[in-house]
Amino acid sequence: MRHLLRRILFYACAVWVAITLDFFIPRLAPGDPVAALIGKMSTKGYVTPAMQQTLSAEFGLNTHDSLLAQYFKYLGNLLHGNLGNSIQYFPTPVTQIIAQDIGWSLMLGAVAVFISFTLGCLFGIIVAWRRNSALDTILSPAMNFLSAIPYFWLALLSLFIFAYLLNWFPLTGGSYDAANINPGWSFDYIGSVIQYAFLPALTLVISSLAGWMLTMRNSMITTLSEDYVLMAKAKGLSEGRVMFRYAARNAILPNITGFAIAIGAIVGGQLLTEMVFSYPGIGYALFQAVGEQDYAMVQGVFLIITLAVLGANFLADMLYAYLDPRVRVERSA
Amino acid sequence: MKTQEISGPASAAPFALQPGDPIYARVLRVLLMIWHAMTTSRKVAIGSAIVAFFILVGLFGPVIMNTDPNAISTLFITPPTAAHWLGTTVVGQDIFTQLIYGTRTSVFWGLGTGVLVTLLSVMVGLVAGYFGGWIDDVLTLLTNVSLVLPALPLAIVLAAYFPRGSLTICLVIVFTNWAWQARVLRAQTLSMRSREFVTAARTSGEHTWRIIFVEIFPNEIGIVVAGFVSTTIYVILTWTALEFLGLGDRTIPSWGSILYWAQQAGALGGGLWWWFIPPGACIALLGAGLSLINFGIDEIADPRLRRERPVKVKNIKKAVA
DSSP, rough: HHHHHHHHHHHHHHHHHHHHHHHHHHHSSSSSSSHHHHHHHHHOOOOOOHHHHHHHHTTTTTOOHHHHHHHHHHHHHHHHTOOOOSSSSTBBBBBHHHHHHHHHHHHHHOOOOHHHHHHHHHHHHHHHHHSSSHHHHHHHHHHHHHHHHHHHHHHHHHHIIIIIIOOOSSOOOOOSSSSTTTOSOOOHHHHHHHHHHHHHHHHHHHHHHHHHHHHHHHHHHHHSSSSHHHHHHTTOOOOHIIIIIIIIIHHHHHHHHHHHHHHHHHHTTTHHHHHHHTTOHHHHHHHHHTOOOOOOOHHHHHHHHHHHHHHHHHHHHHHHHHHHHHHHHHHHO | OHHHHHHHHHSSSSSOOTTSSSSHHHHHHHHHHHOOOOOHHHHHHHHHHHHHHHHHHHHHHHHHOOOOOOOOSOTTTTOOOSTTTTTBBBOBBBBBHHHHHHHHHHHHHHHHHHHHHHHHHHHHHHHHHHHHHHHHHHHHHHHHHHSSSSSHHHHHHHHHHHOOSHHHHHHHHHHHHSHHHHHHHHHHHHHHTTTTHHHHHHHHHOOOHHIIIIGGGGGHHHHHHHHHHHHHHHHHHHHHHHHHHOSSSSSSSOOHHHHHHHTTTTTTTTOOOOHHHHHHHHHHHHHHHHHHHHHHHHHHHHHGSOOOHHHHHHHHHHHOO
């Protein structure tokens, strides 16, 4: 119980740090980027008085409020779920844009994480079981090599090969063929969604598979040298039973925590994927916001990503304490 | 148990550190240790060769080329030819020249940032571990909070607000990535603090900073080196990603900025493979080199990960029979 309380306190502290960073970064940045942005935009002539007013209120320009008063106002806004208004799509609220985009991110990420976790664990178990076999000597170094490839280059390369050269997948990005197909529960629409998500998901799986597999392999090798596994083999249990029900069950522990964290990273972990494939999720929204200097949007997306990651880490902590009682005893002692 | 595993590289080599030796002897031992690792593990040897190659290209490549990498010409979008080994860009810049100059920028900023990250984490880790008490509490809290905040999104936000430039990216990466190694070093220092040689140093009246950096630090060199290698891989990848997003200095050629311009010019849709494949391949190769060094170090540290070679044993048996 004490362990739980300490973890809750810690994560509350982390959330506060994230929120505070989000407030102070634009105000501490030298040269007042927001004022510069308004200046730049007004020369092009599309800063309406309403827009100027909102921006000033959001970033504390031309106000007589003290920094502290602004900070509490910002906290109050956050509590009401108000992340400010986007500049590039003025005056749409940031929350509305994020709500639109986050679904695609969640779908793409969830599918990719689920596939790579399952395959990675399975490969890891088999490779550790048949250690030093031909499969192990080929698969393990191959996976090491794959994990060393920078992700976005892998994405560019696969886009070039499968979309440009072979023409199997769309090159333009998006989440479905918006020009020809109407969203709905039709066969065409779902097919189109799969076609557009396939390549991003594939690269995500390839790049994360190695991590799951190698962690599983190393953990499995350690577990296989335990006495109880030897005992199970000596009892003459079937190979599959020893492999999955005895060894893998304990060896999977590090990967389970990793899985909980990966679930949280779904929201923000595929920033680069969405940027390269122009996949309209939250990462692509961040990419565009950075390019357009849409600061309210950048901050909003960062906050959502951070909250998701913190939530998942908390969950992983709890899960680990539940699965491995030693953690509970050690930490609360 | 845990610390023993981590300090593996030092204990596995036959040049174990003896506390109490003069500094030059320890430095010599560390160098011998690295040499030992390079010669006994093929992975470390290959990895070091790759990294050395890129450092040499970065050092001497631009000196040999000696042309302006941004010079434009009328040869637009030429595929690789004898004159332009890697073709040209949409404004006729020679990509091979850009790549060589970019190697200098990317390798040296990458390694430099890696060094800075390591320095910061050494400072935090050793100070927290040695002093204990409230200093440790505060620093540990900072470390743990920094660990759970997502590094790449935070780096993107910071880099978006602060003025564009290589120094900004460097500082942003240092700020977002120091925590992991600091935590490892803190744990190690904590176990080091109660050892006899530290107590001896303290009773003989040595200055606190001297104890931390001259007595304790040399014993953690193995972990610091391993940490530096894995940090640098991550640093180089983050560096390229931020530049690819256009948050770096776009006027200086680097692997990331070449990719940025390729993306801006629609090199992918136009099929200009010679523009975006080479810089990516360089990053992949350097990353693979550093990973190999790291895997080698891991294997030296944890013998269970080493591949057994049952074939050799069989041969010996046959020879005996």
